[in-house]
Amino acid sequence: MKKTTGFIVFLAAVFFYCNYADAIGIEAAVGGQFLSPSGFFSYKGISELDNFDVENDLKYDDEANVYARVKIDMPLVLPNIYIMATPVEFEATGIKDMDFKFGDIEFNGNQEFYSKLNLNQYDIALYYSIPFLGLATLNKINIDLGINVKIIDFKAEILQETASLYESEDAILPVPMVYVAVAVGPVKNISIDMELRGISYGGDSCYSIIGRIKYEFPGPFFVAGGYRYDEINIDEDDVDIDLKLQGAFFETGVSF
Numbered sequence: 001m002k003k004t005t006g007f008i009v010f011l012a013a014v015f016f017y018c019n020y021a022d023a024i025g026i027e028a029a030v031g032g033q034f035l036s037p038s039g040f041f042s043y044k045g046i047s048e049l050d051n052f053d054v055e056n057d058l059k060y061d062d063e064a065n066v067y068a069r070v071k072i073d074m075p076l077v078l079p080n081i082y083i084m085a086t087p088v089e090f091e092a093t094g095i096k097d098m099d100f101k102f103g104d105i106e107f108n109g110n111q112e113f114y115s116k117l118n119l120n121q122y123d124i125a126l127y128y129s130i131p132f133l134g135l136a137t138l139n140k141i142n143i144d145l146g147i148n149v150k151i152i153d154f155k156a157e158i159l160q161e162t163a164s165l166y167e168s169e170d171a172i173l174p175v176p177m178v179y180v181a182v183a184v185g186p187v188k189n190i191s192i193d194m195e196l197r198g199i200s201y202g203g204d205s206c207y208s209i210i211g212r213i214k215y216e217f218p219g220p221f222f223v224a225g226g227y228r229y230d231e232i233n234i235d236e237d238d239v240d241i242d243l244k245l246q247g248a249f250f251e252t253g254v255s256f
Helices: 002-020
Strands: 025-043 063-073 080-086 087-092 100-102 105-107 113-129 139-161 165-187 192-199 204-216 221-236 239-255
Touching: 002 239, 025 221, 063 087, 063 239, 105 139, 105 165, 113 165, 165 204, 165 221, 165 239
Parallel strands: none
Antiparallel strands: 025 063, 025 239, 063 080, 080 113, 087 113, 100 105, 113 139, 139 165, 165 192, 192 204, 204 221, 221 239
């Protein structure tokens, strides 16, 4: 929660700074999303027995969390900026039917254990809009192309109180990605946005797809709702992640 609050304050500071600096346009939003997890992760796993299935082993369920984002349309030839923070946290009591290894600790099978997973994502994109497309389509269609760096803040904890066993691991995993966004405004005050961030290299891959329907009130305020799908498949520094997160979101913000 402290990380989320701090980042929202940071976004507010960026917002007011860029407004003062006469940036061409600002869009900032805060919202809530309901993510359903699937897949597995492991740390220093030796075999598939050391993988944690987040649904069957860890018993993770849908979780609600708060996120924030800001887009800055920069003047002249400077690239536009898109920053988004998506904190994600799951915790529950689970069980595996055989002994398993997490990190340097061997845990007992058929005994309950507590686990907590933080998979916070921070995206920073630099992009340009295709020139004159808005003019040619009477501001009905806009396409953005650029690069995105996703910083995955991973932390997992396993606690088995009955055997006094505990292990944790945290890692910062930066992932360079391609960024593509399409906005279509079929009628006045309503737009349909699609965002794609993705990359695949060396057996690893990472994708984030966001679809959004936005309604703009008279003035700077808007509300929006949509669906988000994230797929993270990374094996680095003894951390093996193969997870999918998906669910609906709702947000409110300002744009001018």
